Amino acid sequence: VPGLNELLDAFFYRPDEDAGPLFELAEAVEPVSAAQEEQPEEFLAFALTSETYAVPVALLREIVKVPTLTEVPRAPASLLGVMDLRGEVMPVYDIKTRLRLPPTPRLARPEVPASAVAKASRLLVVRSEGGDAAIFVDQVLGVVRLRPSTIEPAPPGIGGGEHEYITGIGRRGEALYILLDVEQCLT
Amino acid sequence: MLERKLDELQKGILDVRMVPLGQVFDKLARLVRRIAREAGKEIDFSIAGGDVELDKLIVEELSDPLMHIIRNAIDHGIERPERREEGGKVRRGKVALRAHTQGAHVVIEIRDDGAGIDPERVKEVAVERGLITASQADELGARELLNLIFLPGFSTARSVSELSGRGVGLDVVKTNIAHLSGIIDLETEVGQGTALTLTLPVTLAIIRALVVSVSDRLYAVPLNSVLEILSVRDDEIRTVERREVVTLRGRTLPLLRLARLFDLPEKPLTRHFVVVVGLAQQRLGIVLDDLAGQQDIVAKPLGGRLRNVRGISGATDLGNRRTVLVLDVGALVEEVLAPERRVEVL
Numbered sequence: 001v002p003g004l005n006e007l008l009d010a011f012f013y014r015p016d017e018d019a020g021p022l023f024e025l026a027e028a029v030e031p032v033s034a035a036q037e038e039q040p041e042e043f044l045a046f047a048l049t050s051e052t053y054a055v056p057v058a059l060l061r062e063i064v065k066v067p068t069l070t071e072v073p074r075a076p077a078s079l080l081g082v083m084d085l086r087g088e089v090m091p092v093y094d095i096k097t098r099l100r101l102p103p104t105p106r107l108a109r110p111e112v113p114a115s116a117v118a119k120a121s122r123l124l125v126v127r128s129e130g131g132d133a134a135i136f137v138d139q140v141l142g143v144v145r146l147r148p149s150t151i152e153p154a155p156p157g158i159g160g161g162e163h164e165y166i167t168g169i170g171r172r173g174e175a176l177y178i179l180l181d182v183e184q185c186l187t
Numbered sequence: 188m189l190e191r192k193l194d195e196l197q198k199g200i201l202d203v204r205m206v207p208l209g210q211v212f213d214k215l216a217r218l219v220r221r222i223a224r225e226a227g228k229e230i231d232f233s234i235a236g237g238d239v240e241l242d243k244l245i246v247e248e249l250s251d252p253l254m255h256i257i258r259n260a261i262d263h264g265i266e267r268p269e270r271r272e273e274g275g276k277v278r279r280g281k282v283a284l285r286a287h288t289q290g291a292h293v294v295i296e297i298r299d300d301g302a303g304i305d306p307e308r309v310k311e312v313a314v315e316r317g318l319i320t321a322s323q324a325d326e327l328g329a330r331e332l333l334n335l336i337f338l339p340g341f342s343t344a345r346s347v348s349e350l351s352g353r354g355v356g357l358d359v360v361k362t363n364i365a366h367l368s369g370i371i372d373l374e375t376e377v378g379q380g381t382a383l384t385l386t387l388p389v390t391l392a393i394i395r396a397l398v399v400s401v402s403d404r405l406y407a408v409p410l411n412s413v414l415e416i417l418s419v420r421d422d423e424i425r426t427v428e429r430r431e432v433v434t435l436r437g438r439t440l441p442l443l444r445l446a447r448l449f450d451l452p453e454k455p456l457t458r459h460f461v462v463v464v465g466l467a468q469q470r471l472g473i474v475l476d477d478l479a480g481q482q483d484i485v486a487k488p489l490g491g492r493l494r495n496v497r498g499i500s501g502a503t504d505l506g507n508r509r510t511v512l513v514l515d516v517g518a519l520v521e522e523v524l525a526p527e528r529r530v531e532v533l
Contacts, residue, residue, distance in 0.1 A: 070510040071404060073449035075496055082493070082502060084510045089502045091492050110403040111452065131491020186492070 019063040019122055022142050040145035043170065045177055046124065046137040049101045053137075054144060054170065054177040061125040061132060063140055066117060071108035080136055081108030085125065092123060092134040095185040098165055104136050126182050133186055144177060146170040151179065204244070204390065208286050208295070209237030211250050215257060215284065222261050229268050229279040230261060236286030241293050242390040245367050249295075249387075252360040256297045256383050257282060259357070264301030264381050274378070276300070291389050291411065298382040304375040306332040316340055330438075333373055334468055337361045361468070365517050368411050370465040387411075394486060396513065398479040398505065399462065402451035405511045407484055407503055408462055412516040414470070416478070417461040433461065433472060442472045443523045448498070466520040473519070486513045497522065 022044075043054035044063075069081030069092055080092045094104040105116035123134040151168040165184050170177040212234050223230040241249075265271075265280030272278055281300045286293060306329045313319050313335045324332070335341060339358040364371050368388050375381040388394070388411035396407040397416075417435070424431050424442065431442040440463065446453045454476055461472040484503040489496060500515035 068509055070502070070512060072493065072496055072499065072512065073451070074498065075493070079493075082489070082510050082512075084502075084504050084508050087487075087504065089487050089489055089493075089510060133492060 019065055019140070022063075022140070038147050038149055040147045043144050043146055043177065043179065044124070045141040045144045046122075047139040047141060048096055048099065048137060051099075051101070052141065052175065052177055053099075053180055054146075055124070055126065055180050055182050057143060059126045059128075059182055061127055064123050064125065064134070066107070066121050066123055066136070069108035071106070077103075080104065080106065083123070083134060085134070090125065090132065090134050092136060093186055094136050095165075095180075098185055126186075128183055128186055130183070130186065135182075135185070144170070144172060144175075146172070146177065204242050205240040206243045206246050207237060208239050208241060208246060208249075208293070211246055211253060212237045212284060212286075214250065215253060218254060219257060219261065219282065222258055226262055227267060228261055228265050230265060231279045231281050233281070233283045234285075235283070236295075239286040239288055239293055240389075241387065245387055245390075248363060248367055252363040252385075253284070253295070253297070255357070255360050257284070260297060260299040260301065260381065264299040264303075266302050288389070289386075291395060293387050293389055295385045295387070296382055297385075298380065300380040303377040303379055303381055304333060304336065304373075305377050309333060309335055313338070313341065333375065336373075337371075337468060365466050368409060368517070370412070370414070371468050373468060393483050395481060396484045396486075396503070397462065397481055398511065399460070399475045400477045400479050401445045401449070401475050402454060404451065405479060405505075405509075406445070407482075407486075407505075407511050407513045408464070408473070409486075409513065409516060410481065412464045412466070414463045414465050417463065417472070419459050419461045419472075419474070421457045421459070431474075435463070435472075440470055440472045441524065442474050443519065444474045446474075446476075448519075448523075464516045464520065466517045469520050469524055471520045471523055473514075484513070 042057040044057050044060055045052055045054045047053075064085070067083050069083050071081045072079055072091075078093050078095065078097060080094045083090050083092055092108075097103050105112050107114065107117055118138055120139040122137055122140050124137055124140075125132065125134045151170050153168050154164075154166040155169075165181055167179045167181045170179055216232060216234060219230060219232040223232075260282050261280075265282065266274070266276075268278040271280065281298075283298045284295070285298070286295045288294075309332050310324045310327070313332075314321050314324050318335060318338050318341060319327075327335075337357050337360075339356060341356050341358070361371060364385055364387070370386040372384040372386070373381070374384070388409075395410040397410050397413055398405055398407055400406075417433070419433055423433055425434075426432065427439065431444070432439045433442060434440070440461075442461065444453070445451075456476060460475045460478055462475060463470060463472050465471075482505060484505070486501040486503050488494075488501045489499060493499075498515055498519050499512045500518070501513045502510045503513055505511050
């Protein structure tokens with residue numbers, strides 16, 4: 001019975017879905033001062049083209065390798081396609097155009113070869129009010145801890161416009177993390 | 188071993204979902220007597236196939252449309268006893284409700300030996316009610332004219348006393364049946380009577396689907412909405428007002444090139460497969476590149492963010508972890524045959 005086989009299929013562990021361990025970025029570098037007892041928040045840092053972005057770890061469900069996607073006809077351009085996440089139909093979005101970055105190749109199209117995207121690319125499966133979704137990223141960089149008080153608001157003219165896609169900018173030493181509002185990016 | 192147990196379990200679950208149509212038929216029989224009395228008609232009501240089983244969910248949704256069709260047959264179909272005698276018929280009108288299984292479908296027929304539906308009368312009423320203009324009406328064939336009775340706001344009752352008086356028409360019946368992936372066929376002859384045939388899937392839980400390919404993409408088409416499959420040469424496709432059609436047994440079948448609708452790169456083929464689908468009384472031929480086979484599928488709704496994607500009702504997994512989208516045949520028919528729907532708003 002194919003129907004049931006499919007249901008059972010969902011329970012099996014698949015090594016190719018395993019996105020590998022995450023390492024923490026600059027975890028030990030921060031000197032802990034007694035004056036600052038503020039709890040740092042955890043963000044997942046990732047690359048979109050050459051820029052580094054981050055989203056709160058609490059919003060993440062999981063990180064998976066990019067599977068074969070199915071193109072959805074007549075869907076908005078930001079929808080790369082849908083994937084089968086252990087029996088769940090999960091929409092996969094490309095948020096780069098929102099951020100004025102060059103778009104990800106339409107890899108759900110049979111005409112686009114799988115080699116069009118880098119091996120390091122991953123899908124971040126995020127929890128969201130409008131329904132959970134997966135976001136295509138070029139590379140996952142790791143977890144970064146940022147103190148809320150050190151997060152700068154987005155400079156005027158950046159991330160502004162109709163939607164506030166960017167909630168702020170986090171810094172650790174030389175590194176710059178652009179913090180995203182997942183909900184806005186998926187709207 | 189586990190698989191066999193699961194097979195049995197699945198069958199068990201399906202069995203529990205199945206109920207005989209008799210439940211609804213008995214209720215209708217009681218209603219017929221009341222409706223006939225109220226309408227001043229003499230009716231012989233016969234039932235066959237009450238033991239035919241259907242998905243509980245479908246049976247529950249069938250009661251209203253069946254009642255409406257039968258009420259129509261008695262109110263508008265069967266003539267008054269005196270009138271029948273004048274016409275050389277027996278005083279008592281016949282209304283027959285029959286069901287039988289046909290493969291994965293159940294066919295329910297409601298037949299009366301009443302006055303039949305006159306296409307000319309339908310035309311007059313449709314124009315009178317402002318459903319279509321006189322010039323539009325003149326362009327319609329007999330069959331298209333009959334289809335007008337499924338439009339909202341249509342009723343051919345000549346006097347108020349003859350009206351079912353419930354403010355709903357066959358458009359509601361059409362919507363209900365289409366919702367159950369069913370098909371309505373209407374057959375009528377003036378003076379001889381009318382037969383409405385409903386073809387419904389036996390179950391909604393696991394659907395059998397035809398897997399098709401267009402521009403190297405796979406889609407699943409619920410088999411319960413597929414009427415037949417044709418192989419069509421390019422030169423057999425003609426255009427009427429720039430819309431592509433083929434002739435199928437003397438009737439014009441409008442075509443939909445899925446690759447064009449979905450904006451996919453079209454393959455240069457000289458032969459196409461055409462899957463003929465139906466929604467209620469409408470027919471459409473979906474032009475495809477190839478057929479990949481048949482399969483039982485569990486269709487999952489796209490839900491959440493993808494609810495508004497047109498023409499797709501859900502997704503399924505064909506067992507190889509590749510998601511295949513399930514075409515929403517009803518929505519495609521409605522979308523492509525939209526110019527006919529525009530008639531309603533005029």
